[in-house]
Amino acid sequence: xxxxxxxxxxxxxxxxxxxxxxxxxxxxxxxxxxxxxxxxxxxxxxxxxxxxxxxxxxxxxxxxxxxxxxxxxxxxxxxxxxxxxxxxxxxxxxxxxxxxxxxxxxxxxxxxxxxxxxxxxxxxxxxxxxxxxxxxxxxxxxxxxxxxxxxxxxxxxxxxxxxxxxxxxxxxxxxxxxxxxxxxxxxxxxxxxxxxxxxxxxxxxxxxxxxxxxxxxxxxxxxxxxxxxxxxxxxxxxxxxxxxxxxxxxxxxxxxxxxxxxxxxxxxxxxxxxxxxxxxxxxxxxxxxxxxxxxxxxxxxxxxxxxxxxxxxxxxxxxxxxxxxxxxxxxxxxxxxxxxxxxxxxxxxxxxxxxxxxxxxxxxxxxxxxxxxxxxxxxxxxxxxxxxxxxxxxxxxxxxxxxxxxxxxxxxxxxxxxxxxxxxxxxxxxxxxxxxxxxxxxxxxxxxxxxxxxxxxxxxxxxxxxxxxxxxxxxxxxxxxxxxxxxxxxxxxxxxxxxxxxxxxxxxxxxxxxxxxxxxxxxxxxxxxxxxxxxxxxxxxxxxxxxxxxxxxxxxxxxxxxxxxxxxxxxxxxxxxx
Amino acid sequence: xxxxxxxxxxxxxxxxxxxxxxxxxxxxxxxxxxxxxxxxxxxxxxxxxxxxxxxxxxxxxxxxxxxxxxxxxxxxxxxxxxxxxxxxxxxxxxxxxxxxxxxxxxxxxxxxxxxxxxxxxxxxxxxxxxxxxxxxxxxxxxxxxxxxxxxxxxxxxxxxxxxxxxxxxx
Amino acid sequence: xxxxxxxxxxxxxxxxxxxxxxxxxxxxxxxxxxxxxxxxxxxxxxxxxxxxxxxxxxxxxxxxxxxxxxxxxxxxxxxxxxxxxxxxxxxxxxxxxxx
Ligand code: SF4
Numbered sequence: 080x081x082x083x084x085x086x087x088x089x090x091x092x093x094x095x096x097x098x099x100x101x102x103x104x105x106x107x108x109x110x111x112x113x114x115x116x117x118x119x120x121x122x123x124x125x126x127x128x129x130x131x132x133x134x135x136x137x138x139x140x141x142x143x144x145x146x147x148x149x150x151x152x153x154x155x156x157x158x159x160x161x162x163x164x165x166x167x168x169x170x171x172x173x174x175x176x177x178x179x180x181x182x183x184x185x186x187x188x189x190x191x192x193x194x195x196x197x198x199x200x201x202x203x204x205x206x207x208x209x210x211x212x213x214x215x216x217x218x219x220x221x222x223x224x225x226x227x228x229x230x231x232x233x234x235x236x237x238x239x240x241x242x243x244x245x246x247x248x249x250x251x252x253x254x255x256x257x258x259x260x261x262x263x264x265x266x267x268x269x270x271x272x273x274x275x276x277x278x279x280x281x282x283x284x285x286x287x288x289x290x291x292x293x294x295x296x297x298x299x300x301x302x303x304x305x306x307x308x309x310x311x312x313x314x315x316x317x318x319x320x321x322x323x324x325x326x327x328x329x330x331x332x333x334x335x336x337x338x339x340x341x342x343x344x345x346x347x348x349x350x351x352x353x354x355x356x357x358x359x360x361x362x363x364x365x366x367x368x369x370x371x372x373x374x375x376x377x378x379x380x381x382x383x384x385x386x387x388x389x390x391x392x393x394x395x396x397x398x399x400x401x402x403x404x405x406x407x408x409x410x411x412x413x414x415x416x417x418x419x420x421x422x423x424x425x426x427x428x429x430x431x432x433x434x435x436x437x438x439x440x441x442x443x444x445x446x447x448x449x450x451x452x453x454x455x456x457x458x459x460x461x462x463x464x465x466x467x468x469x470x471x472x473x474x475x476x477x478x479x480x481x482x483x484x485x486x487x488x489x490x491x492x493x494x495x496x497x498x499x500x501x502x503x504x505x506x507x508x509x510x511x512x513x514x515x516x517x518x519x520x521x522x523x524x525x526x527x528x529x530x531x532x533x534x535x536x537x538x539x540x541x542x543x544x545x546x547x548x549x550x551x552x553x554x555x556x557x558x559x560x561x562x563x564x565x566x567x568x569x570x571x572x573x574x575x576x577x578x579x580x581x582x583x584x585x586x587x588x589x590x591x592x593x594x595x596x597x598x599x600x601x602x603x604x605x606x607x608x609x610x611x612x613x614x615x616x617x618x619x620x621x622x623x624x625x626x627x628x629x630x631x632x633x634x635x636x637x638x639x640x641x642x643x644x645x646x647x648x649x650x651x652x653x654x655x656x657x
Numbered sequence: 658x659x660x661x662x663x664x665x666x667x668x669x670x671x672x673x674x675x676x677x678x679x680x681x682x683x684x685x686x687x688x689x690x691x692x693x694x695x696x697x698x699x700x701x702x703x704x705x706x707x708x709x710x711x712x713x714x715x716x717x718x719x720x721x722x723x724x725x726x727x728x729x730x731x732x733x734x735x736x737x738x739x740x741x742x743x744x745x746x747x748x749x750x751x752x753x754x755x756x757x758x759x760x761x762x763x764x765x766x767x768x769x770x771x772x773x774x775x776x777x778x779x780x781x782x783x784x785x786x787x788x789x790x791x792x793x794x795x796x797x798x799x800x801x802x803x804x805x806x807x808x809x810x811x812x813x814x815x816x817x818x819x820x821x822x823x824x825x826x827x
Numbered sequence: 828x829x830x831x832x833x834x835x836x837x838x839x840x841x842x843x844x845x846x847x848x849x850x851x852x853x854x855x856x857x858x859x860x861x862x863x864x865x866x867x868x869x870x871x872x873x874x875x876x877x878x879x880x881x882x883x884x885x886x887x888x889x890x891x892x893x894x895x896x897x898x899x900x901x902x903x904x905x906x907x908x909x910x911x912x913x914x915x916x917x918x919x920x921x922x923x924x925x926x
Contacts, residue, residue, distance in 0.1 A: 117801035124798045128768065132883070133839065136788055139886045144738060145768055153887060155910050156921055157841035186920055201920075203840035227738070257803045263775035264747055267740025344744045345716050381751055384805040453916055524906060525914035533905075535916045585904060 102170035102475025106239050108253045109398045110218040118215045125149045126208035150221025151207055154528050158202040161224040166234040166252040167195035167479040171466040174477050176217045178462035184210055191455040193519055193570055195233050195479045196224055200526055227268045229259035233275045235283040236480040240442050240488040242434040246278035246295035246303055250396045258333045265340045269347035270355035285597040287311045287320035288573055290357045303329045310361030313567035318358040319601045321366045334385035338377035402474040402489045407439025411492035424499050426548055427510035441492055445485040446509040450546035451539050454520040455483035464505045472498050482519055514551040516542040523563025530563035532580025532587035537561055540617045554624055557637040573597035575638050577604040589616040593649055594641050607650045619653045626652055661781045664796040666789055671708055687731055690715055713739050717748035724755050734763035743776040750777035750807050767791035777807050828895050830861035831868040833875050835888035843910045844885055846875045852885055856900050856911045
């Protein structure tokens with residue numbers, strides 16, 4: 080590969096290197112030799128740890144945190160390996176590797192999570208060094224996808240492509256990935272630590288539900304800076320992230336995070352696992368005291384070594400490939416004609432496409448939520464075909480969303496119809512992004528060792544009940560989120576309708592909340608009544624939808640109607656009959 | 658208990674003195690922070706080196722004022738999962754400019770050795786029954802770092818790697 | 828009738844295993860030893876755990892309740908039923924598939 084020309088914005092079409100492979104244009108950070116050496120050394124290190132464990136030199140108690148640092152959990156049926164997809168972006172080479180690992184070491188499928196990661200459910204401990212070695216071949220790893228460290232940084236899935244973007248968050252997410260990887264001071268924090276970053280007008284990264292949520296923005300002088308929220312989180316005690324600082328200049332980006340982490344590492348609770356997240360520290364200290372501690376620590380940090388000089392940022396930015404977009408007319412006659420001729424394609428276009436910043440392109444969301452299907456699951460065969468499609472239509476790049484769907488971020492409008500037909504052929508053309516069938520569900524009791532109840536069967540029953548795409552579209556934006564226990568991996572607290580699986584004397588029951596919101600207007604849902612059976616939960620959702628449809632005014636979303644008429648009518652209709 | 662220094666087993670010239678027992682005046686001795694607080698005046702005329710041992714919950718600011726009295730600060734890890742000690746060492750170095758020995762004691766694993774070293778520890782009292790070979794290997798297992806180290810004006814390693822990576826790429 | 832059995836996950840591959848007094852760790856619930864009385868079960872659990880850690884055979888070892896109805900063994904909790912069979916949403920996978 081030749082040297083990449085310097086470019087101010089990798090998303091903007093311009094002269095650059097055009098590689099021979101389609102995925103040379105995928106919007107990820109290109110590893111250099113040091114990155115590769117680091118990952119290779121870590122694989123080697125973990126292989127030795129596995130050997131020491133199998134030889135009895137490490138106890139399970141000592142080995143567990145080491146395997147967790149490498150993304151390896153023990154679940155109900157086997158080990159589960161969680162592979163990091165930094166900021167959710169993959170090349171097709173990486174995607175094919177994941178498909179291959181699924182086939183070779185697992186049972187031919189994988190599961191995308193709400194943290195933009197991929198999980199394999201049937202992994203053997205003795206195979207993991209080999210798997211990690213194969214991942215390293217394509218510049219991937221499973222580091223810090225578990226354990227009490229800074230986890231994989233997530234961002235908006237349309238980053239670098241969407242029309243409403245102000246700052247490309249990938250560059251900063253990558254800086255954070257590097258900054259926090261094997262951080263000597265912050266690898267044994269009181270608890271896990273999740274960061275999300277966004278850089279556009281609409282929050283697609285749910286930043287105020289994270290330990291740290293960052294909004295990248297620009298000031299009047301055109302400089303980049305960041306707003307920091309801290310102490311958001313779901314789980315047992317949900318909190319909405321609080322503002323710590325409105326403007327942190329780019330050069331202090333890492334330093335400010337360092338200060339937050341140091342305050343947390345020293346003062347976060349370690350006596351009670353349920354009170355160990357930073358949200359509890361912020362809550363107990365109060366945001367003002369917490370802020371004062373952070374500011375003090377921040378002021379003291381020795382410069383310049385914590386300073387992010389512009390050449391560092393530019394250096395990292397330059398390692399992001401350009402999609403090499405063409406200059407196209409804004410409208411495509413071909414696209415318009417296909418929509419007019421094919422109702423299903425027209426519906427899919429309305430529901431699954433988002434505006435791209437470049438004329439003539441669209442962002443395609445690929446739903447992993449077929450009616451009656453398992454949310455987030457994909458087979459190796461589907462992955463292979465999707466990789467081919469991404470090579471052909473989207474510069475060899477595939478993205479993962481926190482809603483457990485995939486994205487082809489740069490598709491020419493002229494190509495949309497062809498792409499849709501081929502997606503349809505492999506069952507990936509479900510037109511339900513953001514609709515009632517696009518259910519987020521954690522693995523629940525079918526796989527997860529911590530679960531109280533199953534999540535997937537309920538998601539399947541709901542999406543089957545609302546299978547009719549026309550009805551889904553008529554209902555409009557409505558997000559259902561399901562978790563199988565209070566850990567809230569399914570983000571149920573912030574679902575427009577949230578469902579939490581509980582165990583009532585050995586029976587699975589489901590507690591329903593309404594009014595949650597994961598965007599910047601973050602709200603925690605309100606519990607509407609006692610937990611019900613799976614069947615009753617599906618009926619209850621049907622009832623709530625009917626009430627909404629009967630009450631909504633022109634253009635009003637489910638969430639808006641709830642906010643206007645209150646939760647009362649919904650509660651009453653469901654529990655009145657009892 | 659085996660002492661590790663610079664990636665090698667080493668002789669321990671220090672003696673840990675349990676609370677209540679007399680502190681020998683002629684050899685380097687480590688006392689608890691609690692004892693120091695209670696009996697500090699009794700060490701006023703001491704000519705031999707003194708060290709202090711901080712429990713997991715005792716953070717750097719607690720000892721900051723008295724650092725010039727100690728040639729060694731031992732930072733205890735109650736459980737290897739309790740990572741406060743990493744911040745304690747770093748604060749001792751970076752915030753308070755402490756230049757004496759910082760020793761990790763308690764439950765630490767060889768797999769943490771590199772992190773200990775990078776946050777400012779000079780020595781480790783490894784738990785009894787530890788595999789010394791694992792400690793010796795631990796420092797060389799991973800050679801790439803992404804964060805700044807403890808040297809006073811170490812450049813940010815992200816700069817280094819970018820400069821290097823440019824060369825590699827060209 | 829209600830019994831207790833010992834289960835865990837095999838260290839090297841994570842597979843669900845059950846303890847049998849003679850054969851050691853087996854893959855199927857049908858092969859597990861069942862204990863009627865709680866004290867015996869606790870004693871067996873302690874020795875199975877010690878042995879498993881020493882021999883690095885299994886991890887996360889604990890007791891669970893099993894009902895025997897018409898000669899069929901059914902774990903009391905849904906969790907253990909799922910562990911002994913496989914995911915309910917993928918009946919083509921896990922122990923249920925090979926049965
Ligand atoms: S929410 Fe609970 S059941 Fe669901 S994946 Fe998380 S820990 Fe498991």
